Amino acid sequence: MKRTDYISWDQYFMGIAMMSAERSKDPSTQVGACIVDKNNRILSMGYNGMPAGCDDDTMPWGKSGAPLDNKYFYVCHAELNSILNYRGGNLKDAIIYSTLFPCNECAKAIIQCGIKEVVYMSDKYAMTESTIASKKMFDMAGVAYRPFEAKGRKITLNL
Ligand SMILES: Nc1ccn([C@H]2C[C@H](O)[C@@H](COP(=O)(O)O)O2)c(=O)n1
Numbered sequence: 001m002k003r004t005d006y007i008s009w010d011q012y013f014m015g016i017a018m019m020s021a022e023r024s025k026d027p028s029t030q031v032g033a034c035i036v037d038k039n040n041r042i043l044s045m046g047y048n049g050m051p052a053g054c055d056d057d058t059m060p061w062g063k064s065g066a067p068l069d070n071k072y073f074y075v076c077h078a079e080l081n082s083i084l085n086y087r088g089g090n091l092k093d094a095i096i097y098s099t100l101f102p103c104n105e106c107a108k109a110i111i112q113c114g115i116k117e118v119v120y121m122s123d124k125y126a127m128t129e130s131t132i133a134s135k136k137m138f139d140m141a142g143v144a145y146r147p148f149e150a151k152g153r154k155i156t157l158n159l
């Protein structure tokens with residue numbers, strides 16, 4: 001008889017997004033994303049980090065101070081990185097799993113590349129204008145979004 005406690009597709013893809021977030025150097029918020037097609041094939045992954053060639057040992061990781069001296073002008077978000085990391089044809093009708101709800105800038109990229117669904121884990125910035133704008137654009141553009149429903153399944157990895 002087959003094993004019954006295998007993880008669902010949602011758990012599999014959000015798990016990969018969570019694992020991707022572990023690569024982030026951001027000391028405050030680590031975000032991961034995983035893009036899949038409608039046949040449950042993984043297309044791409046990403047996490048938040050400094051742009052390629054921008055030394056993450058010398059770039060700022062703080063949240064405050066002058067705009068040029070904190071991380072926000074520089075960090076490339078997990079969702080955008082996952083889109084840019086894709087090496088195939090196009091992302092039409094794909095699904096993006098993200099550990100954090102996409103910001104307005106990533107929402108624009110998600111819409112423009114044809115992704116049709118967003119599955120998110122945290123919506124901790126739901127009250128910000130950025131997230132409100134994301135939802136407004138997703139609603140208008142017909143991009144569905146739904147929270148990941150954690151089932152409390154624990155997996156320990158001894159890496
Ligand atoms: N949807 C998002 C939102 C944020 N990020 C990145 C950008 C920063 O590295 C970090 C947020 O920093 P915080 O203000 O929480 O200290 O997360 C992302 O990748 N995707």
Ligand SMILES: [Zn+2]
Nearest residue numbers: 077103105106
């Ligand atoms: Zn973003």
